[in-house]
Amino acid sequence: MGRKLQRIVEAAIIERIGPVTAQDLMAMSDDSWGLIRDQITDRRNGKDGLVARCLACECEVYIRTSKTRGIARPLFQHYNGSDPDCPWFQGRNIKPDAARAAQYQGKQESNFHRLMCELVGELAALDSRYIKHTVGQYRSEMVPVFWTGC
Numbered sequence: 423m424g425r426k427l428q429r430i431v432e433a434a435i436i437e438r439i440g441p442v443t444a445q446d447l448m449a450m451s452d453d454s455w456g457l458i459r460d461q462i463t464d465r466r467n468g469k470d471g472l473v474a475r476c477l478a479c480e481c482e483v484y485i486r487t488s489k490t491r492g493i494a495r496p497l498f499q500h501y502n503g504s505d506p507d508c509p510w511f512q513g514r515n516i517k518p519d520a521a522r523a524a525q526y527q528g529k530q531e532s533n534f535h536r537l538m539c540e541l542v543g544e545l546a547a548l549d550s551r552y553i554k555h556t557v558g559q560y561r562s563e564m565v566p567v568f569w570t571g572c
């Protein structure tokens with residue numbers, strides 16, 4: 423199989439935890455995201471656990487790992503059969519900027535995305551562990567994309 427461009431799920435809502443961005447996930451200790459990953463998988467398998475949903479399409483997501491420079495990094499990923507219209511759905515084989523331009527009339531960032539970022543910030547601020555946050559400007563050089571074998 424060839425290499426396929428994939429887009430990451432930028433944020434998910436995890437039951438009993440709340441909204442978690444892809445950056446939050448990557449900032450967690452291996453034990454923390456490992457525990458959440460196991461609980462999501464348990465729930466999917468019909469046991470006690472946690473449901474995590476994509477913040478864009480509300481389809482269920484799980485945590486997979488991607489190795490970057492030999493280090494395993496956690497990422498949210500849709501289960502198969504999720505909404506293919508989700509802007510974060512994996513497997514779109516077009517350049518991300520082209521996809522964004524097509525989706526958002528060339529603005530490169532949807533209003534929804536902007537609002538979602540602000541919402542995530544507001545929700546995070548409710549958490550007792552909250553320190554601070556800023557919603558950055560959209561920057562195309564920071565496109566959240568990775569390449570993976572399949």
Ligand SMILES: [Zn+2]
Nearest residue numbers: 476478479508
């Ligand atoms: Zn989604």
